Amino acid sequence: MIVQTKSVRFDSISLDGGSTVAPVDVAYQSYGVLNAARSNAILVSHAFSGDAHAAGISPETGKPGWWDNMIGPGKAFDTNKYFVLCSNVLGGCRGTTGPSSVNPATGKPYAMSFPIITIGDMVRLQKMLVEHLGIQRLLAATGGSMGGMQALEWAVAYPGMVASAIPIATTARHSAQQIAFDEVGRQAVMADPDWAGGDYYDKNPPARGLSVARMVGHITYMSDDSMREKFGRRLRNRDEFGSDFEAEFEVESYLRYRGSQFVYRFDANSYLYITKAMDYFDLANGCASLAQALERATARFLVISFTSDWLYPSYQSQEIVNALRSRNKDVAYCELNSNYGHDAFLVDVGEQTEMVRGFLARVAREEGVL
Amino acid sequence: MTLEKPRRGFVREVLGRSDYAIISELIEPNTKVLDLGCGDGDLLAWLAENKNVEGRGIEISSARVQRAIARGVSVYQGDIDQGLADYPDQAFDYVILSQTLQETRQPLKVLSDILRAGRRAIVAFPNFGHWRVRLAHLASGRSPRTALFPHEWYSSPNIHFLTVLDFEELARRENWTIERRIFLAGHRELSVLPNLLAEVAVFLIRK
Numbered sequence: 391m392i393v394q395t396k397s398v399r400f401d402s403i404s405l406d407g408g409s410t411v412a413p414v415d416v417a418y419q420s421y422g423v424l425n426a427a428r429s430n431a432i433l434v435s436h437a438f439s440g441d442a443h444a445a446g447i448s449p450e451t452g453k454p455g456w457w458d459n460m461i462g463p464g465k466a467f468d469t470n471k472y473f474v475l476c477s478n479v480l481g482g483c484r485g486t487t488g489p490s491s492v493n494p495a496t497g498k499p500y501a502m503s504f505p506i507i508t509i510g511d512m513v514r515l516q517k518m519l520v521e522h523l524g525i526q527r528l529l530a531a532t533g534g535s536m537g538g539m540q541a542l543e544w545a546v547a548y549p550g551m552v553a554s555a556i557p558i559a560t561t562a563r564h565s566a567q568q569i570a571f572d573e574v575g576r577q578a579v580m581a582d583p584d585w586a587g588g589d590y591y592d593k594n595p596p597a598r599g600l601s602v603a604r605m606v607g608h609i610t611y612m613s614d615d616s617m618r619e620k621f622g623r624r625l626r627n628r629d630e631f632g633s634d635f636e637a638e639f640e641v642e643s644y645l646r647y648r649g650s651q652f653v654y655r656f657d658a659n660s661y662l663y664i665t666k667a668m669d670y671f672d673l674a675n676g677c678a679s680l681a682q683a684l685e686r687a688t689a690r691f692l693v694i695s696f697t698s699d700w701l702y703p704s705y706q707s708q709e710i711v712n713a714l715r716s717r718n719k720d721v722a723y724c725e726l727n728s729n730y731g732h733d734a735f736l737v738d739v740g741e742q743t744e745m746v747r748g749f750l751a752r753v754a755r756e757e758g759v760l
Numbered sequence: 761m762t763l764e765k766p767r768r769g770f771v772r773e774v775l776g777r778s779d780y781a782i783i784s785e786l787i788e789p790n791t792k793v794l795d796l797g798c799g800d801g802d803l804l805a806w807l808a809e810n811k812n813v814e815g816r817g818i819e820i821s822s823a824r825v826q827r828a829i830a831r832g833v834s835v836y837q838g839d840i841d842q843g844l845a846d847y848p849d850q851a852f853d854y855v856i857l858s859q860t861l862q863e864t865r866q867p868l869k870v871l872s873d874i875l876r877a878g879r880r881a882i883v884a885f886p887n888f889g890h891w892r893v894r895l896a897h898l899a900s901g902r903s904p905r906t907a908l909f910p911h912e913w914y915s916s917p918n919i920h921f922l923t924v925l926d927f928e929e930l931a932r933r934e935n936w937t938i939e940r941r942i943f944l945a946g947h948r949e950l951s952v953l954p955n956l957l958a959e960v961a962v963f964l965i966r967k
Contacts, residue, residue, distance in 0.1 A: 690834070692829065711836060715846040715847055716847065716848060717848070718847065718848055722825075722833075722836065723825075723835075723836045724825045724835075724837045725837055744826060744830040745829040745830050748831050748832050749832065
């Protein structure tokens, strides 16, 4: 199924930081059919480096979407039943306004003059899109990793608009370790002379810095087991050590390849802004506790974590679940067995599919959506 | 499945279990129920369907939690020895502990937590005072193995062995009110000598 990315422009958006961005474009894709009552919509939010292309085949690249194994006819997010929507985040570089977009006031890319954005801002823009499409209430808000943060933010910021939330492999706030990894990535970008204070749009982008940042990221997405399975200590195209600092281990070659590919599809300044938004995110912000923050939520929750995910470990999901239980909210939780580390929510989807399907069927039944 | 009045003294089954039949009779419709050690969510799904109960479950096995969630039951993967603390006071009309008390590490703490989180508790357990258990122990001189307690001592999930009398005494000591007590032998409901004849005891208690 070939899917087109659509785009809608809004006059402006006000941000948590007090400033506004005007105008603002949102790139999105949708799958399935919105029913007459507009009650079968599911919003999928992408993770840090994702985009609006969540499912189907892109006409430009010929590649399937990042959650194509979860979204489609008969899949977990069954497009025979539901209308599934995914948009590129504010601050992104895949069609939605971000630092690489042209600032109409200057005629040049915003670069580092782009205002600081938050997960709350991303969700506010999603809400504008959802309302633009005539949807009053989402059947579910879901996503993994940073997408899960957005699902949580939806449940707390707009409780009347979400019947359920499915945050996967995520957290209500970054730990010091998560902030640390993000900071290494940012420093790798900023240490590249080509970054040039963010003003590189008419020159060479900071490809080396961004590539190193992505290499670090990829390590955190895998697990010790999955790396051992996938690469071990195998050498690539040679039998002995070359002592020449080329990419001789397969794992080195893999990381270099992933890093080098990333720079073609991702903007270095977006990397800085979006990682910062994740680091700033704290669902309990302004509240005495996480439980108090979740007090407002009325959605039914399905929380999923994975045993080998050390980037977003299960204890962070359990914090969310325990806070919900302490307010007597409707929450289901399971820690799934997987060797795939943080990537599990993208690649190891068999058990996740069964749970999401059953959970959604119940929510749809209780909401009177057929 | 409809709830017709069973023959006197005869307990029909719900989902193949006579203790489930008793439990489902004790629970009023349109209530909020927490099932501890809920397995695949069989009972909760049945209660939702037949009594419009709003159900939640706690289960430790990931595979069972997955199956429960896949059928639309809100189950939380966790340990009931610890998992109850987070619920607010009187969050549920009933908390069910079916055939699990003897497997908990701290039964008294679990029972106290249950009676805090729930207005009422329904506790079902296999009676270690049953005559077959007594006889098996006396005759063999080994850890008793019966149909009710089929496990070898080294692989048994049961770590506390209690009888009907033990439970009644604890309830007295803790000042719990026993609202109903039902004793089962096979599919028969007993009215005499429960500590000797009951295979399974079901208590409806409150603080």
